[in-house]
Structure formats: C-alpha cells, structure tokens
Amino acid sequence: MNAKMKVLSLALVGLCGFAGSAMAVCPAGPTTPDGGAWTSAVTQPSAAASPAVVAVPGLDGSECKLTTALAVGNTAASSFVRYNHAASEPNYRFQFLVDTSNLLAFSSSSNVVIYQAPATTAANGFNRLLRVVLVQGNGSATRVRFIAQTSAGAHIATSTFATDLAPGVHRIEGKLGVGAGAAGQLTYWVDAAAGTTEPAASGTIANLDNAAWGGVSAASLGLTAPSAAFVAAAPGNGGKTVGFDTFDSRRQTYIGH
Amino acid sequence: MKVNVLCGALLAVAFSASAGAQTCASPVTTWHPDGGGSPDLNGSTCGNETGILSTCSGANGAPSKAYVARVTIAAQPQGSFNGITLTDTSGGAFHALLAVVPAASPCPDGSGDVSPCATSGDTANPVQHTNISPGDYFLIVTGNDLDIGAVPGCGTFTLHADGTLPVTLQGFTVS
Numbered sequence: 001m002n003a004k005m006k007v008l009s010l011a012l013v014g015l016c017g018f019a020g021s022a023m024a025v026c027p028a029g030p031t032t033p034d035g036g037a038w039t040s041a042v043t044q045p046s047a048a049a050s051p052a053v054v055a056v057p058g059l060d061g062s063e064c065k066l067t068t069a070l071a072v073g074n075t076a077a078s079s080f081v082r083y084n085h086a087a088s089e090p091n092y093r094f095q096f097l098v099d100t101s102n103l104l105a106f107s108s109s110s111n112v113v114i115y116q117a118p119a120t121t122a123a124n125g126f127n128r129l130l131r132v133v134l135v136q137g138n139g140s141a142t143r144v145r146f147i148a149q150t151s152a153g154a155h156i157a158t159s160t161f162a163t164d165l166a167p168g169v170h171r172i173e174g175k176l177g178v179g180a181g182a183a184g185q186l187t188y189w190v191d192a193a194a195g196t197t198e199p200a201a202s203g204t205i206a207n208l209d210n211a212a213w214g215g216v217s218a219a220s221l222g223l224t225a226p227s228a229a230f231v232a233a234a235p236g237n238g239g240k241t242v243g244f245d246t247f248d249s250r251r252q253t254y255i256g257h
Numbered sequence: 258m259k260v261n262v263l264c265g266a267l268l269a270v271a272f273s274a275s276a277g278a279q280t281c282a283s284p285v286t287t288w289h290p291d292g293g294g295s296p297d298l299n300g301s302t303c304g305n306e307t308g309i310l311s312t313c314s315g316a317n318g319a320p321s322k323a324y325v326a327r328v329t330i331a332a333q334p335q336g337s338f339n340g341i342t343l344t345d346t347s348g349g350a351f352h353a354l355l356a357v358v359p360a361a362s363p364c365p366d367g368s369g370d371v372s373p374c375a376t377s378g379d380t381a382n383p384v385q386h387t388n389i390s391p392g393d394y395f396l397i398v399t400g401n402d403l404d405i406g407a408v409p410g411c412g413t414f415t416l417h418a419d420g421t422l423p424v425t426l427q428g429f430t431v432s
Contacts, residue, residue: 075376108354108379108401136352136401145402160402227374229382237381 002077008244026054026064030081038081042224045071049054050079052222059097060257061244066245068222070231072238077231077243080116080222085249087127088120088215095173095255098222099243101166105235106136111145111225117176120214122241124155124156129213130186131225137164144172148186161190169243173255177208178215182209198254221247265292284327284395294418302351302399303411307349321351321400322411340419341384343398347412351400354379355416359395383419394422 007239019178027035030052042053049071058065066078098114115132137143140165173189187207193199221244223238248255288298304321345353356376375394379385396416404410 088312107381109356109382110379136403138403143402228385229379230377232382245309 002089003088008030010024014025020117026056030054030066030094036081037083039084039218041081042078042222044076045074048076049074049222051255052079052081053161055243059099062244062245065097065099065242065243066222067241068243069224070226070237072233072236073231074230074238075226078222078224080186080224082118082220083216083247084218085216088214088217089177089251091251092117092176092178092216092249093251093253093255094169094176094219094247094249095257096247097169097171097243097245099169099245100134100142100241102242103134103142104140104167105151105237106134106142107229107235108136110229110237111135112127112230112237113224114244115172115220116215116220116224118218118220121212121213121216124151125147126155126213129178129183129210129216132174133147133199134165141165142167143207144170144190145189146174146186146203146205148176148205148208149210150184150205150226151211151212157205157208159186159188159205161188161202163190167189171257173253175254178210178213180211181209182207184210190223192256194257196256197255198256219249240250243253284325288326288416289327298326298415298416299346299413300398301347301413302353303409303413305411319403320406321407323397323399324414326396327393328396331378340358341378341396343378343380343381344415344417345384345412346415350409350412351407352379352403353412353414354399354401355384356395356397356399357384358395358397359361359390360395 019142027077029041030036030038031041032039034054036054043050043052049068052066052068054064055067056064066081070077070079081146094115095118096115111133113133115130115133116128117125117130119129129149131147133145134142135145143160143162143164145158148157148159149155153220170191171189174193175187177183177185185208187201189199190202194200223242229236260270302324304326305322313322318344331430341355342354343355345351355379359375376384398414398416399405406416
C-alpha cells in the first residue's frame with residue numbers, strides 16, 4: 001500500500017477551487033477558510049508582524065507558494081501553517097521546498113525551525129517527533145539540521161547535512177519511522193537528483209527508539225522558534241521572507257520529483 | 258577543594274567539581290561586573306568538557322568544548338540587562354556562541370533533558386534581554402556544529418557587559 005496522505009501544494013489546491021487567470025488559481029490564504037488546504041496558521045505576535053501568506057509565483061513552476069517572515073527582534077515570533085492528519089502515522093514520509101534566497105546572514109547562534117512533525121503523544125517533555133532547522137554553515141551561509149526525539153539520553157538526536165545550502169530553492173525529503181529500538185529511524189535527502197527511485201540518503205539518524213511518541217499527528221511548515229541572532233535586524237534575518245511550497249506526505253514510497 | 262563564596266554564597270553548597278571538569282555544576286570562574294561593566298570576563302573553552310551544550314532544544318547542537326559560568330539575575334527592575342558582547346579573541350579558531358540557560362532547568366550536559374535557552378547570541382549578535390526573569394542562569398560559551406572535528410575547535414574569548422548587567426555570582430566551587 002502506498003497511501004498518499006496529503007499533497008498541500010498551494011497551486012494544486014487553488015486549481016481545485018478556482019478557475020481563470022494564473023493569479024486566480026491561488027487561494028486568498030493558506031488555510032481552508034481562505035481556500036487553502038492547511039488546517040490553521042500561526043502568526044505571532046501578529047499576522048502583520050509575522051505574516052504567513054500566499055504569494056506568486058510558486059517555487060516549482062506552479063502558480064503559488066507560502067511566504068513567511070518573523071518579526072524583527074522577537075524570539076517568540078512564529079509564522080507557519082499546520083495540517084492535522086486524520087490518523088497517527090508511524091511510517092511517515094514528507095517533502096517540501098524552501099527558498100533560502102533571502103537568508104544571507106547566519107552567525108554562530110542563528111537558527112530557526114522550518115518544519116515540525118508533531119507527535120500523537122507527548123513523551124519525555126516533547127510533543128513532537130522531528131524538527132528541521134536552519135543553522136549556520138560556513139561564514140554566513142546556511143545548513144539544514146534534523147532534530148529527532150529519542151528515548152535515550154537527552155531525548156534529542158541530531159544530524160546536520162554537511163553541505164551549505166546556497167541561497168535559493170531547496171528540496172528536503174524525509175522518512176521517519178516511529179517504533180521501538182531500531183524501528184525508530186530518520187532518513188533524509190537534501191536536494192536529491194530528479195527521479196522517483198529512492199537514491200542514497202543524504203543522512204540518517206538510527207535507533208531512535210521513539211515508540212513513546214506514537215506517530216506523526218500533523219505537519220507544521222514555516223518559521224518558528226528562532227534564536228535571537230536569527231531575528232536580529234542586522235546582521236540577522238528578522239523580517240526576511242522565506243518561501244515554502246509543494247508539501248507532500250505519504251506512508252510508503254519515496255516521493256522524489 | 259577551594260571554595261570561594263561571594264554575596265552570601267547560598268549556592269556554594271550545591272557545587273562540587275574537579276579541575277577541568279567544566280559542567281554546569283562547576284562553573285569555571287566568577288564574573289561580577291560593576292555598574293560600568295568592568296571587568297570583562299576573559300576565558301578559553303579549550304581544555305574544557307565537550308558536549309555540555311545541547312541546548313535550545315537541540316537547535317544549538319554545540320558539541321564542542323564549553324566554558325560555563327553561573328550567575329544570578331537580581332529582581333526587577335535591576336534584573337533587566339541589555340547587552341553581553343561576546344568577542345572571539347582566538348582569531349577565528351572556533352565558531353563562538355553564548356547561551357543563557359536557566360539553572361532551574363536540568364543541566365544541558367547530555368545526561369538529562371535538554372534545557373531551553375533564555376536567550377543566546379554570538380560574536381555578531383550581542384546577547385540582549387530586557388525582561389529576563391530573576392534567578393540563576395548558566396552562561397555557556399562554546400562553539401557550534403562547525404567545530405566538530407575541527408582543530409583546535411576551541412579558543413579564547415571575552416565577555417563584556419554593557420554596564421547594566423546586574424548579575425551577581427552567588428558562589429562557585431573549584432578544586
């Protein structure tokens with residue numbers, strides 16, 4: 001079985017509900033009341049200060065994308081959308097595009113969460129199974145870090161993709177297994193070559209022993225939990241727009257593109 | 258064992274340490290800047306324990322050698338500080354960052370739960386916090402992930418308070 005749980009490309013969603021010009025295929029907003037597909041949007045301290053809005057064009061040739069930004073100087077700022085899955089998912093694959101073109105000022109303590117997989121059950125003080133975080137690369141460049149929950153030690157296991165992300169659009173895919181011992185594992189791909197056959201992984205985190213969290217209950221995409229250095233005005237990335245697009249999740253097979 | 262006690266030293270009894278074992282419970286030194294921010298705190302992360310800081314919910318993995326100080330933030334309004342500047346004096350030997358972690362949280366030494374940062378900063382971004390809650394905090398200077406496997410991956414630094422940092426080190430223990 002290969003159940004595709006959700007494709008949340010804003011353009012695809014828009015095409016289902018709109019007709020006419022290219023502009024018209026975009027929903028008014030990312031959430032269902034505005035014609036989008038996401039369950040909710042979180043914009044703290046306000047929608048004006050940390051907007052999460054639909055913009056054109058998309059990142060993959062489609063019509064629309066989600067753009068997010070965080071209020072300058074506010075480490076409590078958030079700008080993300082969330083989709084609540086219908087069931088708890090112990091075998092979870094996800095993929096999304098993120099545009100880092102405007103993130104040009106990373107320093108030693110800069111970091112921001114761009115994707116989260118909330119858990120069905122909170123355990124060991126965490127209500128999530130996975131975070132994908134942008135951190136500093138060489139100089140002011142960016143790298144992507146995967147932070148998975150584990151039953152061992154400090155309950156956090158990390159893996160940082162050891163190549164800087166050049167400013168631009170990047171495709172991030174992951175496969176998260178939730179289970180006892182070695183059944184809990186994260187495999188990830190960063191900017192994998194085109195194709196639908198699963199290639200060699202960019203990285204893995206093995207033996208997570210994460211059964212206590214049950215499974216993935218939702219997907220959160222956007223910016224949240226920034227460090228002070230990230231939301232600084234200068235040098236920093238406060239107020240800088242970050243685009244997201246083409247979120248896809250499924251249970252079994254590699255997503256690819 | 259030498260016990261140095263400042264300002265009443267109510268916390269000194271909680272500390273035990275051995276030389277070179279840089280842990281949250283054994284801060285390496287005192288820092289008690291006056292109203293003008295003097296003196297600066299000069300230190301080095303080299304020779305200290307690694308892996309102390311897996312804090313900020315893992316966002317700052319910071320597996321490299323760490324320098325730990327414990328400070329007490331006085332009650333408001335004195336408890337607002339608005340600037341600690343971190344300077345890498347090693348010539349770029351490491352990717353220095355400073356995390357401020359509530360001491361009430363489990364020590365982020367890898368043996369317990371990971372503590373959230375009250376705030377953090379680095380050489381480009383001074384630590385700034387205008388409404389930090391009064392209490393005890395760890396100041397942890399370390400390097401980030403880029404220092405994994407790097408040689409030396411550690412270095413010297415200077416912390417400078419902007420003159421409004423009302424921290425008072427209650428006590429510390431070194432051997």
